[in-house]
Amino acid sequence: MAGSGVAHLRKDDKPVLSVENLVVEFPAGRHQTVFAVSDISFDLLPGETLGIVGESGCGKSTAGRAVMQLPAPKTGSVEIDGTELTTLSSAALRKFRAKMQMIMQDPISSLNPRRKVKHLVTEGPRMWGRQNREALEKRGRELLRAVGLDPDMVWDRLPGELSGGQCQRVCIARA
Numbered sequence: 001m002a003g004s005g006v007a008h009l010r011k012d013d014k015p016v017l018s019v020e021n022l023v024v025e026f027p028a029g030r031h032q033t034v035f036a037v038s039d040i041s042f043d044l045l046p047g048e049t050l051g052i053v054g055e056s057g058c059g060k061s062t063a064g065r066a067v068m069q070l071p072a073p074k075t076g077s078v079e080i081d082g083t084e085l086t087t088l089s090s091a092a093l094r095k096f097r098a099k100m101q102m103i104m105q106d107p108i109s110s111l112n113p114r115r116k117v118k119h120l121v122t123e124g125p126r127m128w129g130r131q132n133r134e135a136l137e138k139r140g141r142e143l144l145r146a147v148g149l150d151p152d153m154v155w156d157r158l159p160g161e162l163s164g165g166q167c168q169r170v171c172i173a174r175a
């Protein structure tokens, strides 16, 4: 049963995220279609958290991925900070991706087991132009402190040497 529904839409309050009439469908062979998300709308103000609840297979993950344009929805609008994502060129969308991130449920399988924390937390800043080694290290340590990890403790460790909770913090620091 595909999910549908409307949560608060508050146009006047400058939402960070505004999703309207989101529809996602998947082809399922032989003229069949999976109606994964059938018209959902919601928005988020700065600092708000929104939980989407529903039975298994109702389209929660698909809705989250469609917000990230992975894949883009069939129809509907996704606006982040006033930018409409569904009509951006792929180059513009690639640039915009630095501003939005997913944090997966399973932190351990989200991290490359062969990369040390120092590489994992500096990968994003490195990709987005910070090349200087000292600046990267400073930023990486700052990000770890921001999620409550002691950089000196974890800097040279591999994900397998951390607890699940510590891995999840590394994922949040990367995001």
Ligand SMILES: Nc1ncnc2c1ncn2[C@@H]1O[C@H](COP(=O)(O)OP(=O)(O)O)[C@@H](O)[C@H]1O
Pocket (backbone or CB within 6 Å): 026, 027, 034, 035, 036, 054, 055, 056, 057, 058, 059, 060, 061, 062, 063
């Ligand atoms: N890539 C895909 N191709 C085809 N069907 C998919 C794909 N991803 C999800 N689905 C289907 O879309 C529906 C919603 O899936 P999903 O969003 O993962 O549900 P939830 O996260 O709420 O458990 C399910 O019926 C699922 O089988």
Ligand SMILES: [Mg+2]
Pocket (backbone or CB within 6 Å): 060, 061, 062
């Ligand atoms: Mg899911």
